[in-house]
Amino acid sequence: MNGTKGNIIVVGSGPTGLLLAGDLATAGVPVTVLEKRPHRISNLSRAFVLHARTLEQLDARGLADDLEAVGRPLDRLRLFGRLGMDLSDLPSRFQHLLVVPQYEVEKVLERRAVEAGVEFRYETEVAGLTQDADGVTVEARGPEGRTENLRAAYVVGADGMRSAVRDAIGLPFPGRSVIRSVVLADVRLTEKPPALLTVDAVGDAFAFLAPFGDGYYRVIGWHRSRNVPDDAPLDLAEVKEITRLALGRDFGMYDARWMSRFHSDERQAPAYRVGRVFLAGDAAHVHTPAGGQGMNTGLQDAANLSWKLAAVATGHADRALLDTYQAERHPVGRAVLRSSGGIVRLAMAKRPWTLAARAALTAFLNAVGPARRAVAAQVTGIGHRYPAPRGAHRLTGTRAPDVALAGGGRLYEALRGGRFVLITPEPYETEPARAGRLTVAHWASARRTTVLVRPDGYAAWAADPADAEGIEAALTAHVGA
Numbered sequence: 398m399n400g401t402k403g404n405i406i407v408v409g410s411g412p413t414g415l416l417l418a419g420d421l422a423t424a425g426v427p428v429t430v431l432e433k434r435p436h437r438i439s440n441l442s443r444a445f446v447l448h449a450r451t452l453e454q455l456d457a458r459g460l461a462d463d464l465e466a467v468g469r470p471l472d473r474l475r476l477f478g479r480l481g482m483d484l485s486d487l488p489s490r491f492q493h494l495l496v497v498p499q500y501e502v503e504k505v506l507e508r509r510a511v512e513a514g515v516e517f518r519y520e521t522e523v524a525g526l527t528q529d530a531d532g533v534t535v536e537a538r539g540p541e542g543r544t545e546n547l548r549a550a551y552v553v554g555a556d557g558m559r560s561a562v563r564d565a566i567g568l569p570f571p572g573r574s575v576i577r578s579v580v581l582a583d584v585r586l587t588e589k590p591p592a593l594l595t596v597d598a599v600g601d602a603f604a605f606l607a608p609f610g611d612g613y614y615r616v617i618g619w620h621r622s623r624n625v626p627d628d629a630p631l632d633l634a635e636v637k638e639i640t641r642l643a644l645g646r647d648f649g650m651y652d653a654r655w656m657s658r659f660h661s662d663e664r665q666a667p668a669y670r671v672g673r674v675f676l677a678g679d680a681a682h683v684h685t686p687a688g689g690q691g692m693n694t695g696l697q698d699a700a701n702l703s704w705k706l707a708a709v710a711t712g713h714a715d716r717a718l719l720d721t722y723q724a725e726r727h728p729v730g731r732a733v734l735r736s737s738g739g740i741v742r743l744a745m746a747k748r749p750w751t752l753a754a755r756a757a758l759t760a761f762l763n764a765v766g767p768a769r770r771a772v773a774a775q776v777t778g779i780g781h782r783y784p785a786p787r788g789a790h791r792l793t794g795t796r797a798p799d800v801a802l803a804g805g806g807r808l809y810e811a812l813r814g815g816r817f818v819l820i821t822p823e824p825y826e827t828e829p830a831r832a833g834r835l836t837v838a839h840w841a842s843a844r845r846t847t848v849l850v851r852p853d854g855y856a857a858w859a860a861d862p863a864d865a866e867g868i869e870a871a872l873t874a875h876v877g878a
């Protein structure tokens with residue numbers, strides 16, 4: 398790979414890297430994925446939940462229905478004790494979360510990336526990285542230790558918590574370990590749990606059960622008094638004991654095919670971009686698994702960044718557009734750290750005043766509908782919005798709901814081409830040169846607002862009403878001349 402014009406290197410083939418690479422290749426951008434692991438999708442998975450906003454993003458790529466077919470929907474998420482979230486009234490086509498192992502998500506995203514022409518280099522890791530005004534040079538170490546220099550216009554590090562890309566550009570990863578010695582096990586059960594997702598915290602113990610769908614269940618457990626290194630020996634008896642303490646019984650666990658310990662950190666990089674290098678997913682932020690927001694936040698990072706990189710790499714947007722990735726996604730990452738951290742701290746409350754605060758919050762949220770819906774919007778990603786210029790229409794920066802369009806289609810079907818979508822109440826003809834980057838649609842209702850929706854499903858501009866001159870100015874600013 399000698400030239401830099403337009404090509405992009407993505408480091409890491411987890412869900413974040415796969416979605417990003419697939420988007421770029423679909424937009425016609427040459428993409429190479431570097432992955433230090435061998436080419437296999439493991440059945441060992443930490444993430445098990447897709448939330449509504451992520452399902453919407455996957456729907457905009459024609460992938461959500463495939464995952465709905467293999468996952469199991471759940472319209473209520475229990476956080477701890479009597480506190481739960483009813484998702485059945487979410488303002489989304491997906492009024493549930495989807496319980497589906499991460500490896501099923503990776504299968505779907507990898508297939509799409511391969512079909513789009515992404516080049517994969519497995520057993521290849523980043524040994525060094527330098528950048529200049531024209532591009533980035535990645536020192537890649539392949540199988541048997543061979544190294545070569547690869548050039549790219551941009552590099553995205555989606556290579557996890559111990560990101561080699563983040564280290565290479567000198568970014569710190571401030572934060573701390575919140576929970577130590579969390580146990581993981583994949584087991585069979587002789588007793589079926591009463592719920593699809595089973596989670597609770599009692600006294601000093603916490604446990605979570607989720608099905609893989611192949612007869613095995615993932616167990617995540619923690620006990621306050623058991624603070625040992627990640628490499629300390631672990632046996633099934635310890636997993637069963639923690640589960641009994643937290644859930645009341647161990648459901649007859651047996652046949653553990655895998656067990657491990659890990660510690661849960663809260664960390665966030667101060668910048669998601671340094672020059673021509675970007676961070677996404679766990680390379681940019683990590684947090685506790687409470688609320689199941691980890692994989693979802695990374696996938697939404699990728700959805701935000703991919704269309705911007707594609708627009709710049711293909712010459713349809715100025716490089717200043719790339720600055721908006723930090724401005725939009727860093728605050729979301731910070732909010733997820735706060736919400737997931739708040740959930741786990743309340744779940745593990747022990748002191749009288751923290752127990753009283755948890756009881757008061759539970760009672761408040763169970764009684765006050767708007768507050769309960771606000772929590773659901775935060776955890777599911779439906780409620781995130783991006784900064785808008787002063788004086789902009791109230792819809793600018795907000796998530797666009799999957800509205801019905803004239804002719805029987807839906808907005809998220811119209812987004813499947815990776816284009817902007819202009820929804821207008823009146824006929825509008827745009828320049829032929831924009832045809833590959835813009836779809837013009839009309840409301841199925843009598844609504845008079847005109848909205849320009851970005852490829853990631855957020856409103857770039859809106860007017861109420863709008864004239865042809867205003868629409869043309871908006872299209873020039875956002876879609877290109």
